[in-house]
Amino acid sequence: xxxxxxxxxxxxxxxxxxxxxxxxxxxxxxxxxxxxxxxxxxxxxxxxxxxxxxxxxxxxxxxxxxxxxxxxxxxxxxxxxxxxxxxxxxxxxxxxxxxxxxxxxxxxxxxxxxxxxxxxxxx
Amino acid sequence: xxxxxxxxxxxxxxxxxxxxxxxxxxxxxxxxxxxxxxxxxxxxxxxxxxxxxxxxxxxxxxxxxxxxxxxxxxxxxxxxxxxxxxxxxxxxxxxxxxxxxxxxxxxxxxxxxxxxxxxxxxxxxxxxxxxxxxxxxxxxxxxxxxxxxxxxxxxxxxxxxxxxxxxxxxxxx
Amino acid sequence: xxxxxxxxxxxxxxxxxxxxxxxxxxxxxxxxxxxxxxxxxxxxxxxxxxxxxxxxxxxxxxxxxxxxxxxxxxxxxxxxxxxxxxxxxxxxxxxxxxxxxxxxxxxxxxxxxxxxxxxxxxxxxxxxxxxxxxxxxxxxxxxxxxxxxxxxxxxxxxxxxxxxxxxxxxxxxxxxxxxxxxxxxxxxxxxxxxxxxxxxxxxxxxxxxxxxxxxxxxxxxxxxxxxxxxxxxxxxxxxxxxxxxxxxxxxxxxxxxxxxxxxxxxxxxxxxxxxxxxxxxxxxxxxxxxxxxxxxxxxxxxxxxxxxxxxxxxxxxxxxxxxxxxxxxxxxxxxxxxxxxxxxxxxxxxxxxxxxxxxxxxxxxxxxxxxxxxxxxxxxxxxxxxxxxxxxxx
Numbered sequence: 066x067x068x069x070x071x072x073x074x075x076x077x078x079x080x081x082x083x084x085x086x087x088x089x090x091x092x093x094x095x096x097x098x099x100x101x102x103x104x105x106x107x108x109x110x111x112x113x114x115x116x117x118x119x120x121x122x123x124x125x126x127x128x129x130x131x132x133x134x135x136x137x138x139x140x141x142x143x144x145x146x147x148x149x150x151x152x153x154x155x156x157x158x159x160x161x162x163x164x165x166x167x168x169x170x171x172x173x174x175x176x177x178x179x180x181x182x183x184x185x186x187x188x
Numbered sequence: 189x190x191x192x193x194x195x196x197x198x199x200x201x202x203x204x205x206x207x208x209x210x211x212x213x214x215x216x217x218x219x220x221x222x223x224x225x226x227x228x229x230x231x232x233x234x235x236x237x238x239x240x241x242x243x244x245x246x247x248x249x250x251x252x253x254x255x256x257x258x259x260x261x262x263x264x265x266x267x268x269x270x271x272x273x274x275x276x277x278x279x280x281x282x283x284x285x286x287x288x289x290x291x292x293x294x295x296x297x298x299x300x301x302x303x304x305x306x307x308x309x310x311x312x313x314x315x316x317x318x319x320x321x322x323x324x325x326x327x328x329x330x331x332x333x334x335x336x337x338x339x340x341x342x343x344x345x346x347x348x349x350x351x352x353x354x355x356x357x358x359x360x361x
Numbered sequence: 362x363x364x365x366x367x368x369x370x371x372x373x374x375x376x377x378x379x380x381x382x383x384x385x386x387x388x389x390x391x392x393x394x395x396x397x398x399x400x401x402x403x404x405x406x407x408x409x410x411x412x413x414x415x416x417x418x419x420x421x422x423x424x425x426x427x428x429x430x431x432x433x434x435x436x437x438x439x440x441x442x443x444x445x446x447x448x449x450x451x452x453x454x455x456x457x458x459x460x461x462x463x464x465x466x467x468x469x470x471x472x473x474x475x476x477x478x479x480x481x482x483x484x485x486x487x488x489x490x491x492x493x494x495x496x497x498x499x500x501x502x503x504x505x506x507x508x509x510x511x512x513x514x515x516x517x518x519x520x521x522x523x524x525x526x527x528x529x530x531x532x533x534x535x536x537x538x539x540x541x542x543x544x545x546x547x548x549x550x551x552x553x554x555x556x557x558x559x560x561x562x563x564x565x566x567x568x569x570x571x572x573x574x575x576x577x578x579x580x581x582x583x584x585x586x587x588x589x590x591x592x593x594x595x596x597x598x599x600x601x602x603x604x605x606x607x608x609x610x611x612x613x614x615x616x617x618x619x620x621x622x623x624x625x626x627x628x629x630x631x632x633x634x635x636x637x638x639x640x641x642x643x644x645x646x647x648x649x650x651x652x653x654x655x656x657x658x659x660x661x662x663x664x665x666x667x668x669x670x671x672x673x674x675x676x677x678x679x680x681x682x683x684x685x686x687x688x689x690x691x692x693x694x695x696x697x698x699x700x701x702x703x704x705x706x707x708x709x710x711x712x713x714x715x716x717x718x719x720x721x722x723x724x725x726x727x728x729x730x731x732x733x734x735x736x737x738x739x740x741x742x743x744x745x746x747x748x749x750x751x752x753x754x755x
Contacts, residue, residue, distance in 0.1 A: 069235065074376065079449055090427075093426050095429050125259055140538075143240070144322030145325075145326060146543075146546045147319060151323065162747050164330055165326075172340075180729055220505075255527060
């Protein structure tokens, strides 16, 4: 906890700093007029042609899910990298390399299958 | 004394954010409160001395899973729920059951955290915990670790397959 | 944060000063960017306001403060206002965890009738045991500022820009994480201070059971992980949305991407976040691969106080061990700043040299080229370490 407290203090300070600056800016600047033209979203000056819900490609969802999976695999490599030298010094270097090697083989297979099956095509 | 104040305020904010997650009507606001809850959970793990797990919580949960949640919620143009609380007998039964579950969890947690704020004995260097985790993971729990790799591969294949369901937008011709 | 009030106050001030350092770098970097880009493009850049155009940024700051206060009509005001503040937090938190110089040893002294004990002040906002994992964790939160900005604007261009920016950010976080695994394999620690101290030694590696030492080169990470350094640097470009990866803020394509509807100081805060991430990226590159705040034969935590002691005597400053330690730390801090400035200049130079990637080229590069190469780097590093550090004789 003693290590975490400065982080929380800094986060609170950044928030206070940001809010204070925004508040100062809102005091000094003029208010926007509250008419309908002002409220329209900016589209380079052209009138909005579509309305209603925008259709967005589903590839963003696929990218995010695959990112989660590969991120978890990378997270597993962190304690491995940390204790790699300890295993080496203890004489179990080949063991630790082989065990991660099996995991990496599965990971690499998954990655290359997913590249080959064009799951992330165009993105 | 400061430790106690810090711990109780962290606990209060964690419960508050979790409560707001389930009661606020706008779905994006609910997802953002869930992000704050995940960050608070990371802080709670850190407090318990599991520093690496706190980092993992931030990287994977708050940084990946919640980004997915928020992105997907923004893809759908959801209107705020018209009614926060649903009515009816079935949902009433569910509410009673979840309240009972919550009460049981709270009492169990209170009973098992008897000396949680007592100061730890001579501060171990934190690296030890992470190194111990690493060594354990690759010796005692090696099978679980490899099985997890296969599980992640299954999820990857499943996601791509589900996105190509016949009749969907991505169906293969 | 400190046992007694003196330590607490000093740590608090240190934290605030380091954060303000990050905020104040922004006007300087913007000036360097505008003048530097002008010279690269064979024009002059701002040179009217103040000497060399330095006051231009002050004028810009006043302009930002007085811009009209604006919330898009059907937007979500809460999210719209929170997004710029959220964009600043990850960079500030990450920058606080990186050591900027050697720790300062303060001897016991008496002041105001009380005995203040000996202290060691680390030259960073806070020291986290799991340094690298913490920096990666808070950097992953950078995607939220972007998403909130895009959504709160209720503008479909802003939303598109935000989704593309966050998809790009998360794709390159994978390559970044893998490149860092190489560094951890090499140095065997998550802690930044350990990594920097390991680089303040002559270049040494084990070869067939003997320790080979090349005395004229420092033990920098770049000599062991050149591919990893290139991958990390390129992935950092994508994380900070800098050209050539800045399609999310592309002018002329998506108007201004996710900060289309932002004006005034809120817009400036996004730039504090972006330049803050650039600072963190430069600091990480220097810490992992270029020795951090040390320069092996000449300026290390052992030699710096010894160099500063006669200089302090020459200038007539106090030569107590506290002062000498502080001066040594400042000298090493200057070393770090020089190295970071070089990397910041490389960021700016690349921006005005390379054309922008198309979005599908960008994602293709992240998933199909950088990720396999980063994997190869990790595997090769692990195998090489095993082969070289194995005790063949025993």
